[in-house]
Amino acid sequence: MPLDTIGFDADDTLWHNEQYFRLTEERFTDLLAEYTRPDHLKKHLLEAERRDLSRCGFGIKDFTLSMIETALDVTDWRVSASVIAEILEAGRTMLSQPAEPLPHARETIEALSGRYRLILITKGDLFDQERKIAQSGLAEMFDAVEIVSDKTVETYRTLFARHGSDADHAMMVGNSLKSDVVPAIQAGAWGVHVPHDLTWALEHHDADIETDRFREIADLIQLESEIAGIDRDS
Numbered sequence: 205m206p207l208d209t210i211g212f213d214a215d216d217t218l219w220h221n222e223q224y225f226r227l228t229e230e231r232f233t234d235l236l237a238e239y240t241r242p243d244h245l246k247k248h249l250l251e252a253e254r255r256d257l258s259r260c261g262f263g264i265k266d267f268t269l270s271m272i273e274t275a276l277d278v279t280d281w282r283v284s285a286s287v288i289a290e291i292l293e294a295g296r297t298m299l300s301q302p303a304e305p306l307p308h309a310r311e312t313i314e315a316l317s318g319r320y321r322l323i324l325i326t327k328g329d330l331f332d333q334e335r336k337i338a339q340s341g342l343a344e345m346f347d348a349v350e351i352v353s354d355k356t357v358e359t360y361r362t363l364f365a366r367h368g369s370d371a372d373h374a375m376m377v378g379n380s381l382k383s384d385v386v387p388a389i390q391a392g393a394w395g396v397h398v399p400h401d402l403t404w405a406l407e408h409h410d411a412d413i414e415t416d417r418f419r420e421i422a423d424l425i426q427l428e429s430e431i432a433g434i435d436r437d438s
Contacts, residue, residue, distance in 0.1 A: 206435050207394070209368030210316060211360070212346075213378030214326035214333070217424075218313075219303045219340050222402040225267060228294050232271050235287050240278045249274045262354070263329030268295030303336035308425040313345045315428050323367050324349045325359075325376070327383070355383040360391035375434075377427060379403065381413070389417050394434065398424055 215221035229249070233242045240248075252270040271291050275283045316322060324346045326333050333351045337343050348367050352359055364374040371392035378384025378398065385395035395413075397420040419430055 207320060207373055207375055207431060209321045209323065209364055209374040211323045211325045211374065211376040213384045214324055216379045216400040217377065217398055218309045218342060219305050219336065224298050224301045226402060228298055231294050232291065235290055236275060236278060245278060248278055262327050263332055264295055264298045265329055268292065299332060303339040305340055305342065308423060310342060312424040312427050313342060317345045321347045321368050323347065323363060325363060327352050327355055355387055357387045357390045360388045360393060364393060389415055396421060396427065396430065
């Protein structure tokens with residue numbers, strides 16, 4: 205079946221994102237250095253992030269909340285108000301970081317625009333995602349932008365039916381196997397993995413993906429030829 209719709213993830217697929225979380229985590233580690241070891245702190249932080257996902261979702265505000273909870277936890281509530289203030293400032297700094305497009309993001313989208321219906325599908329805090337989409341300068345090349353609370357099988361079925369024929373004629377491109385690729389394939393679409401050097405631990409997916417609808421490319425510049433091959437064989 206030929207493709208008519210292509211979905212793109214945003215963070216760490218089209219622009220840098222995870223690097224700001226890693227830098228902030230290092231700053232957080234320095235702030236709590238007198239209380240606990242870095243590995244112990246990072247373990248507690250990851251546990252807090254996992255707990256908070258079901259209540260708060262994804263994004264910088266939720267990450268900041270998890271850092272504050274972790275600081276209180278590892279210090280038995282002895283952490284100073286000045287440290288809490290610095291954690292809050294670190295979160296605010298993250299919210300002002302630029303949405304810097306990754307190499308070949310713009311040219312890849314430009315090459316596909318007009319030939320396929322292009323959808324930007326991203327999850328996280330609404331205001332922050334809207335800010336990054338606007339700053340990236342890429343929004344005008346997409347036929348639709350969807351900011352969702354999570355990426356599930358039903359999410360992809362709904363969005364590909366809304367903006368295209370259905371999932372069978374669609375493709376999802378992203379850096380996360382867990383969020384971008386696996387659920388899209390389970391919905392019936394093609395899934396293209398574009399690995400990024402930095403991937404959040406809670407986005408890891410270790411199981412093999414055994415389907416002919418899975419592709420992996422090293423760089424977005426390879427996407428156009430990969431799509432051409434799929435269309436040619438359809």
